Amino acid sequence: MSDERWILHVDMDAFYAAIEQRDHPAYRGKPLMVGSPPDRRGIIATCSYEARKFGVHSAMPSRTAGKLCPHGIFVPPDMKKYSSESKLIMAILGDFTPQLEPISVDEAFLDVSSVRNLLGDAVNIARRIKERIHRERNLTASIGVAPNKFLAKLASDLEKPDGLTVITDENKLAILAPLSVGKLWGVGEVTRQRLESHGLKTIGDIRKAGVPSLRSLLGNQAEHLHQLSLGNDAREVETESNAKSIGSENTFDVDTADEKTLRKTLLEQADEIASELRSENTAARTITLKLRYSDFTTITRRITLDSPTQDDVTIYDRALALFHAEKTGDKKIRLIGISTSGFAPPASQLDLFDTSSEKKQRLAKAVDTIRAKHGTKSIGRTVE
């Protein structure tokens, strides 16, 4: 069975809070909130497990957390420290396999299929990873072990903290069946509501519904979600070297809520990305918006297009729509960025209402030519 795949999802437990508790013995065993103080606007980035007992969770407004847990300790986030800690953890993971895909500061996928013979079975590898993280960094991680990424991520979440959960082809259907459809990868709030309003509440319901009846609800997504409901997911662990995204992000010198500034930044980013897509002769189907607020909470929102694009205005429009959907209001933003993924040959499907697509392509080509001669800043769009 050498073609069997084994994927690990390593998820650090209450990462920011755990680091603070490790470094400050006084915080240990106490409810600790990393984020804005309770007397100010802003939210909790992470909280310790002691705080979770009071009902506090990440992304909760600090004021609410302060009410739920009045004796809790609130500390501001120290992103520099967390990010260097993250590098050390990733280095440990990298010792086990080069097939490593970090997905955020405290989470990564590992494909251990090829190193199994060398290092023992996947569960054994997971156990050794946990041991090393604990011994060398004095932190705990929860690891999910499964035949694919979707199940591995699901597994790591089942027995937090300090968990090690294995999902196999044999038990996957039983584990998936009672879980909420919201656990399916790609089901956001809107899709979840739509599914639930049609009586599809659990992953088991999705499986039983079958592709044809899902298609009327979900369109192109139907097949994909049905596969997930069966516990199938063919996505590869994507290492840095075959990174499959092209993106751009900016951190502001001064945090801002000014929509014009944000729009201008998005437009520049969209422009830069579109240029790069064109120079690589490819197009992207997925557009992801990343926002980091003043309190360092970071969110990403993505949308998958019907057909791949390499057009700056399309990328900008979709990113802006994602931004508006967040209703950030006067919340100050520290970082904004767009990334694109899901590459395919440049859009071949023509649009009925967009007869200018041929013109747009010619314009883009002209812009690329001018830039090649006179530099990137020589020509560009503006927001009004």
Added chain:
Amino acid sequence: MKLRFAKEKFLDGLQQVQNVVSTRSTLPILSNVLIRAQKGGVTMTTTDLDVGVRCPIDAEVVREGAVTLPARRLFTIVRELAHSDVELDVDDKNVASIQSGGSHFKIVGLPEGDFPQLPKLSGAKSFTMEQKTLKDALKKTSYAMSNDETRFVLNGILLSLKDDKLVVVATDGRRLGLVELDMDLPKDTKGELLLPSKTVSEVQRLLKDKGSVTVHFTENQISFDMDGTLLVSKQVEGVYPNYRQVIPPEAKERISLERETFHQALRRASLLVSEKNNAVKLHFTKNNLAITANSPDVGESRESLAINYKGPEIAIGFNPAFLMDPLRNLENDEIFFELTDDLSPGVIKINAPFLYVIMPMRVG
């Protein structure tokens, strides 16, 4: 309230209304069905605040009254009953007793007064047509609605009323289905009515092959009265794109094709399209149509059909799913495919007031 009814009649009624039931936990009463018993008869009502349905059911009213009960639970209980004769008795605390044969259930309801009323369409205009005609028009077009939430005005169907014509349009920006019906509209009846996709699927389910439907509409609401069964819905807010301008005036080549043969051939060809390369190529040469698909990492397919074609050679790519959608939903044996060149829209027509515009895909 006290009712006696036959299990099947009751289930029929519940089936009509229960799709609309909301699962939004913020307003639990929206998960309930309102049952109202009066001398004139018994009705069931559900709503999710966007769409509401009310239908009459056959039941004997022993005592008048009204109650709201959890719709899905009620449905499963009644479905499982062993006897056909069922008695529903509701006390003044909204607790319902269901008695049938040896089975007895008590379920807790919520008061009628908390249930949101279906909106009354005041000052509405209206028109009436055959249910079958509307059902058929929706079937021929609704598959072309968009699922893309960022193009929300396209997430539904347009009913355009003007000059004694009803035009039913759906599009997702890449293809467009349209049915144009001659109507005898009340004088000066004009309107652009935009139905959300949920409303479209509910109306499609409720429409029958006989009887008539009366449509009432205001600026932002619409209702369908189908022989006593009433559906009321919000309209999609926004302006539908100018669909007229994307219908090509006249095509250079009009090709007659056997619908089923063409459909089958496309189905086979589409077995070899992939996510990366999801086009099939139609290659028209003298009296021949070759349908090919190839995906570098999957394989390729090729199929030839003998057709009657005398025009110039055309090679054009399409998303096979978009080509098959109308073929699956039409009944005519013969369709006409009109083409201009490889980058201009194709049009599928039949010998009836229907057309389908489809944009090609660029193929290498």
